[in-house]
Amino acid sequence: MRLLLATLLLVIAGAPRAATLTIDTGAGPRALTTEQLLSRADVREVRVPDDVSYHRETRYLAVPLKALLPGVAADAHLQFVALDGFAAEIPAEAVVDGRGAEAWLAVEPPGKPWPALGAGKAGAGPFYLVWTSPAAGHIGPEQWPYQVATIRVLADPASRFPAMRPADGLARDAPERHGFTVFQRNCITCHTLNGQGDAKLGPDLNLPHNPTEYLRADMLRTLIRNPQDLRRWPQSKMPGFDRAVLSDADLDDLVAYLKHMSMRKAPH
Incomplete structure (x- = not known):
């Protein structure tokens, strides 16, 4: 029994842990795990020709961001807080109606980490806001937050x-x-x-x-x-x-x- 218990503990310790994203649109925070996001019917493989963070073409499993923000008005304001304290401020209009630019929440699959962003640096996971056709919506590099932990609807700065x-x-x-x-x-x-x-x-x-x-x-x-x-x-x-x-x-x-x-x- 002790051997079985020790084996189970080793398996659990070595298993990749699901990350959790917190979204608060004003009705209280809700948590979404990696598995929940990747099991959605609208998850897609998204091709990003010129990734701002990796500086090359990349592909991600991603969910349309606006699908995660039901009821959020175009004149609202979004804040994306990263694990390292980076806080991106993005008008909701860019996500709800990007005039051709489309926002996607890229999700890092458990056990398949994305590459490091540089020597001694972590990768962009667990969640990363990427865009297709960003030029159409005048999306700048500061509007590609990575290592996202929380998305909130707030008043503008x-x-x-x-x-x-x-x-x-x-x-x-x-x-x-x-x-x-x-x-x-x-x-x-x-x-x-x-x-x-x-x-x-x-x-x-x-x-x-x-x-x-x-x-x-x-x-x-x-x-x-x-x-x-x-x-x-x-x-x-x-x-x-x-x-x-x-x-x-x-x-x-x-x-x-x-x-x-x-x-x-x-x-x-």
Whole structure:
């Protein structure tokens, strides 16, 4: 009996464990396991010609994301929280009506782990948001969160984090206002500002000092375009933002927003 029990314990210990995804659309969280997702009738093999994370063509078993979000309106806001603290903010419209782009939740099969994302790094599993025809919906690289643990419907960042907002008196077409939009799309996934935000990867971008206070404008632009061109650091997790993702005009407005917020520091 003892031998049988020991054998069973070894089998259980060695068996691949199912991952669990938590989805909360406002009616309370619900948990979906890997097996539940892979047993759905709408699971498909999806071909991704240019995977943002793996930088090559990939194929996944995946579920249409909008099928997992019944009742979510196009004007809602989605947050994807990863195991490492990355928090992607994506308008629900991109998922519900991507204008040609289609969002898929790729599911890592138990016992068949996806490749590592680099030397010493884990893979993109257990859950990864991938897109087909992303250019049609103007989907950027920050909207491909991997290692996803939780999907939530929340208010948009401007509502949740008032200390991030630029001054109310700015003109509607002010560069600082558009820069805040750029910040929400590209920076809020990793950084807080004025102590507000859900991301846990990068430093706060206003406290105690804003990068416009210690970097020349050209050096700040270099850092954003390709961090390794400014500081060679193998462990850096910050991606670069080339012109296909962040135009020169958007970059200028982002810098204008950061400079503006350097004069709007929250007490700390």
